[in-house]
Amino acid sequence: MNPQLDPYLYEQIANKIAxxxxxxxxxxxxxxxxxxxxxxxxxxxxxxxxxxxxxxEDRGLIEARPQSGYYVRLQRRSLPPEPAIxxxxxxxxxxxxxxxxxxxxxxxxxxxxxxxxxxxxxxxxLPIRKLNRILAGIARDSDGEEHSYGIAQGSEELRHQxxxxxxxxxxxxxxxxxxxxxxxxxxxxLCLRAVAQPGDTIAVESPTYYGFLQIIESLNMKALEIATxxxxxxxxxxLDSAITKNTVKACLFATNFNNPLGSCIPDAKKKQLVxxxxxxxxxLIEDDIYGEIYFGTDRPKVCKAFDKHGLxxxxxxxxxxxxxxxxxxxxxxxxxxxxVRRLKLMNTLSCVLPTQITIAEMLRGGGYDHHMRRIRKAxxxxxxxxxxxxxxxxxxxxxxxxxxxxxxLWVEMPPAVDSLELYRKALxxxxxxxxxxxxSPKQQYRNCIxxxxxxxxxxxxxxAIATLGRFAHECAVL
Amino acid sequence: MNPQLDPYLYEQIANKIAxxxxxxxxxxxxxxxxxxxxxxxxxxxxxxxxxxxxxxEDRGLIEARPQSGYYVRLQRRSLPPEPAIxxxxxxxxxxxxxxxxxxxxxxxxxxxxxxxxxxxxxxxxLPIRKLNRILAGIARDSDGEEHSYGIAQGSEELRHQxxxxxxxxxxxxxxxxxxxxxxxxxxxxLCLRAVAQPGDTIAVESPTYYGFLQIIESLNMKALEIATxxxxxxxxxxLDSAITKNTVKACLFATNFNNPLGSCIPDAKKKQLVxxxxxxxxxLIEDDIYGEIYFGTDRPKVCKAFDKHGLxxxxxxxxxxxxxxxxxxxxxxxxxxxxVRRLKLMNTLSCVLPTQITIAEMLRGGGYDHHMRRIRKAxxxxxxxxxxxxxxxxxxxxxxxxxxxxxxLWVEMPPAVDSLELYRKALxxxxxxxxxxxxSPKQQYRNCIxxxxxxxxxxxxxxAIATLGRFAHECAVL
Numbered sequence: 016m017n018p019q020l021d022p023y024l025y026e027q028i029a030n031k032i033a034x035x036x037x038x039x040x041x042x043x044x045x046x047x048x049x050x051x052x053x054x055x056x057x058x059x060x061x062x063x064x065x066x067x068x069x070x071x072e073d074r075g076l077i078e079a080r081p082q083s084g085y086y087v088r089l090q091r092r093s094l095p096p097e098p099a100i101x102x103x104x105x106x107x108x109x110x111x112x113x114x115x116x117x118x119x120x121x122x123x124x125x126x127x128x129x130x131x132x133x134x135x136x137x138x139x140x141l142p143i144r145k146l147n148r149i150l151a152g153i154a155r156d157s158d159g160e161e162h163s164y165g166i167a168q169g170s171e172e173l174r175h176q177x178x179x180x181x182x183x184x185x186x187x188x189x190x191x192x193x194x195x196x197x198x199x200x201x202x203x204x205l206c207l208r209a210v211a212q213p214g215d216t217i218a219v220e221s222p223t224y225y226g227f228l229q230i231i232e233s234l235n236m237k238a239l240e241i242a243t244x245x246x247x248x249x250x251x252x253x254l255d256s257a258i259t260k261n262t263v264k265a266c267l268f269a270t271n272f273n274n275p276l277g278s279c280i281p282d283a284k285k286k287q288l289v290x291x292x293x294x295x296x297x298x299l300i301e302d303d304i305y306g307e308i309y310f311g312t313d314r315p316k317v318c319k320a321f322d323k324h325g326l327x328x329x330x331x332x333x334x335x336x337x338x339x340x341x342x343x344x345x346x347x348x349x350x351x352x353x354x355v356r357r358l359k360l361m362n363t364l365s366c367v368l369p370t371q372i373t374i375a376e377m378l379r380g381g382g383y384d385h386h387m388r389r390i391r392k393a394x395x396x397x398x399x400x401x402x403x404x405x406x407x408x409x410x411x412x413x414x415x416x417x418x419x420x421x422x423x424l425w426v427e428m429p430p431a432v433d434s435l436e437l438y439r440k441a442l443x444x445x446x447x448x449x450x451x452x453x454x455s456p457k458q459q460y461r462n463c464i465x466x467x468x469x470x471x472x473x474x475x476x477x478x479a480i481a482t483l484g485r486f487a488h489e490c491a492v493l
Numbered sequence: 494m495n496p497q498l499d500p501y502l503y504e505q506i507a508n509k510i511a512x513x514x515x516x517x518x519x520x521x522x523x524x525x526x527x528x529x530x531x532x533x534x535x536x537x538x539x540x541x542x543x544x545x546x547x548x549x550e551d552r553g554l555i556e557a558r559p560q561s562g563y564y565v566r567l568q569r570r571s572l573p574p575e576p577a578i579x580x581x582x583x584x585x586x587x588x589x590x591x592x593x594x595x596x597x598x599x600x601x602x603x604x605x606x607x608x609x610x611x612x613x614x615x616x617x618x619l620p621i622r623k624l625n626r627i628l629a630g631i632a633r634d635s636d637g638e639e640h641s642y643g644i645a646q647g648s649e650e651l652r653h654q655x656x657x658x659x660x661x662x663x664x665x666x667x668x669x670x671x672x673x674x675x676x677x678x679x680x681x682x683l684c685l686r687a688v689a690q691p692g693d694t695i696a697v698e699s700p701t702y703y704g705f706l707q708i709i710e711s712l713n714m715k716a717l718e719i720a721t722x723x724x725x726x727x728x729x730x731x732l733d734s735a736i737t738k739n740t741v742k743a744c745l746f747a748t749n750f751n752n753p754l755g756s757c758i759p760d761a762k763k764k765q766l767v768x769x770x771x772x773x774x775x776x777l778i779e780d781d782i783y784g785e786i787y788f789g790t791d792r793p794k795v796c797k798a799f800d801k802h803g804l805x806x807x808x809x810x811x812x813x814x815x816x817x818x819x820x821x822x823x824x825x826x827x828x829x830x831x832x833v834r835r836l837k838l839m840n841t842l843s844c845v846l847p848t849q850i851t852i853a854e855m856l857r858g859g860g861y862d863h864h865m866r867r868i869r870k871a872x873x874x875x876x877x878x879x880x881x882x883x884x885x886x887x888x889x890x891x892x893x894x895x896x897x898x899x900x901x902l903w904v905e906m907p908p909a910v911d912s913l914e915l916y917r918k919a920l921x922x923x924x925x926x927x928x929x930x931x932x933s934p935k936q937q938y939r940n941c942i943x944x945x946x947x948x949x950x951x952x953x954x955x956x957a958i959a960t961l962g963r964f965a966h967e968c969a970v971l
Contacts, residue, residue, distance in 0.1 A: 113838075117645070120644070120838060138640055141637070147634075155626075156625075157621065157625050159619070160604075160616070162616055162819075163817055164598075164812070164817040197675055197841040198841060200839070200841055204839070208711070212691075213690075229838070232839070334642070340640045340845065340846040341845060342842070356595070360594070360598060361682070361711040362678070362679065363676060363679045363820065364675075367818065367819060367820045367848055369847070370845055370847065
């Protein structure tokens with residue numbers, strides 16, 4: 016097989032080795048085939064094998080030992096294994112998950128419920144006092160200009176502050192490249208409407224954030240699920256094949272710490288993704304809403320950083336990091352900017368001014384960096400605690416993801432467990448979870464749940480996980 | 494002709510008499526035919542003629558003199574005559590006016606421009622100090638709950654306050670009947686999407702607010718213009734005929750002080766409109782954004798007040814009365830509430846909390862009534878001043894509307910004047926106007942302009958109207 020013809024060969028090889036590790040053909044601590052041997056065996060170049068092994072390192076499956084070769088990593092004992100790469104259906108689907116989603120969203124306001132359901136940040140990890148002080152100051156001083164309709168594109172100062180910080184994730188924007196929106200939700204709506212029509216097919220990760228499916232549903236578009244790895248995101252080979260066989264109008268992917276898997280596409284793979292889509296002129300709507308909440312040392316880049324053709328429409332918001340209630344999001348829509356701005360004017364005219372200016376002030380010198388350092392640490396530890404507790408209480412055979420950012424965990428239970436049943440049981444005990452079938456237009460993942468880990472660890476949360484585990488055991492037996 | 498078969502016969506008769514008044518067959522001060530004589534002449538009932546004469550009274554064309562009959566009213570000398578009822582094209586059209594609209598909207602932020610273009614309220618007539626004080630207080634005290642995603646339907650307290658006040662315009666709501674939105678713009682978007690699909694035909698007034706046309710355009714729907722009278726709004730006969738000949742999926746009308754005409758459908762006619770549409774199960778999306786800014790003694794009712802079948806979807810906002818920058822609007826979508834709430838969740842998730850709570854507080858006891866009394870007087874006087882100045886400076890043959898509420902004026906210039914040409918000339922002299930062709934999907938009304946009268950009368954405004962008048966003369970000669 017000629018690697019020129021199949022640029023994602025290394026991904027196939029990595030998946031092959033991953034399956035062998037999964038099946039314990041290679042056990043933890045054992046050596047995997049040498050680069051040279053695998054190259055001969057698979058009839059591929061040395062560099063392809065090296066790429067495959069780097070990917071397996073990224074996935075946390077193997078580790079390089081100097082002068083010795085690659086070894087299967089020892090898993091931390093307390094954590095259950097990771098889920099495998101997804102294998103979604105290959106045809107596009109009309110979507111309908113909205114009623115269940117609405118009922119989960121409505122639990123947000125209920126203080127009596129343990130909030131593992133909606134992916135809301137913890138109020139204790141929002142800079143509330145700081146934001147309050149800034150907003151109060153702005154409110155006191157607002158004049159007529161600040162009470163008028165703003166321009167559709169949004170506050171100039173806020174756009175400037177976002178552009179200034181975009182260098183951190185590899186982008187060189189001017190404020191004029193951006194459009195401010197009501198949260199990432201409006202940004203994704205406008206981007207989708209700018210590049211696709213009702214009836215068109217949109218490629219999404221599998222599993223994917225149910226909010227994406229809802230938006231696609233509300234716009235009468237179709238969703239096409241693409242196999243996605245829980246560590247390094249969308250499978251390029253599967254994507255390449257899908258866009259060859261289908262007319263895909265746009266892709267909608269969360270590239271960094273996606274919801275629900277927490278997967279993060281390695282930067283080198285991001286570049287390949289951008290190149291792949293550019294060859295076919297398919298726009299990528301890139302959701303980076305969790306990108307700032309990374310647990311490692313470096314902020315991952317975004318696909319937009321590799322975009323030479325204006326085809327990547329980057330979307331994000333401050334709802335996970337600063338305040339969901341302020342509804343401040345934004346988009347860098349590349350070559351589709353004028354269309355997105357036009358749609359913004361028609362959808363909601365312009366954004367709320369006082370909250371935009373408050374966020375701008377927070378970014379300018381209001382302690383944003385200090386705040387982010389604090390919450391990254393907190394979320395990393397909470398996700399770890401939650402994963403360990405799931406390992407402790409859930410039935411044998413349960414798997415959990417290893418998110419390196421964000422604050423949600425994906426839990427794959429044994430096939431006998433029906434997560435809708437678990438959802439109903441849990442809600443009766445005032446525990447909210449998000450059942451897995453929400454995350455697929457074909458309602459796959461019936462034995463999975465997504466858990467929000469945003470809330471600081473407490474005895475109440477610990478006990479709720481124990482209760483969930485007990486219910487999961489009961490469901491598994493039935 | 495049997496009046497049973499044609500419930501809007503009285504409107505036809507009123508229009509016939511109006512034309513005779515227009516042509517000076519009946520001059521100001523002269524008596525129009527007696528009720529008895531007209532009844533015999535037109536072979537209609539006495540009550541039909543009486544209804545026609547009440548309508549002509551509402552339009553300000555005739556007045557009743559006790560024991561004597563009906564007479565053509567003496568026009569106030571300083572005002573040019575009113576425009577006639579519109580006669581739009583009878584087929585639906587795809588819409589495309591967005592570029593020009595975006596350029597007009599962008600002038601809002603420019604302080605060097607005399608703002609007759611966009612329909613923005615004057616900052617001097619917004620309760621800025623009061624709102625600032627309330628928002629600052631709310632900001633200081635916000636806790637975690639007020640920084641979380643709110644529920645999609647919006648703040649409960651705000652919905653309660655709106656429901657409490659809805660009695661003033663004839664509606665008995667509970668807070669649960671309402672959905673809070675980002676301005677009236679989002680409300681109308683969601684309502685349209687709840688009841689119609691791309692390709693469907695929406696009936697609109699002619700002329701109609703260009704924002705409606707933009708929304709219809711952005712949703713790939715079609716607009717069908719219905720003849721509209723500058724005083725009493727949509728022509729029921731024309732509407733009846735249009736919905737007989739076309740498959741109309743919904744109507745989108747501004748029933749009180751519509752933009753741009755300032756027409757207000759008399760309450761009795763509102764009931765007929767609701768009944769007409771109910772017979773065919775056609776939803777009415779009712780924009781009441783100017784309803785609170787009435788110049789007379791009584792708040793006009795809304796069509797929603799006569800809605801027995803949940804088919805009227807009332808939409809409004811506080812952007813004209815309190816603060817455009819807060820982006821607080823709402824809808825009472827009747828039987829389509831669940832669908833509108835669902836679409837709200839998908840479009841923007843939920844609304845900004847601090848501004849919602851500020852508006853709620855303003856309505857609860859923050860001096861809303863006092864404020865509204867003040868601005869009603871101010872806008873009434875400014876509209877009158879503007880109309881008089883247009884009469885003074887614009888070419889002979891110019892007509893202006895007689896709005897009884899709101900703050901826009903519709904100016905119909907002689908047919909030779911091209912308002913796009915006037916728009917460009919005016920903008921060079923830093924005066925913004927809204928050219929008439931924006932207000933029709935077929936780009937009729939090329940010789941008309943809409944003028945925003947929201948800004949307090951000043952020498953600068955006076956001089957700008959004189960300049961516009963001069964330009965209009967020049968355009969008329971070319």
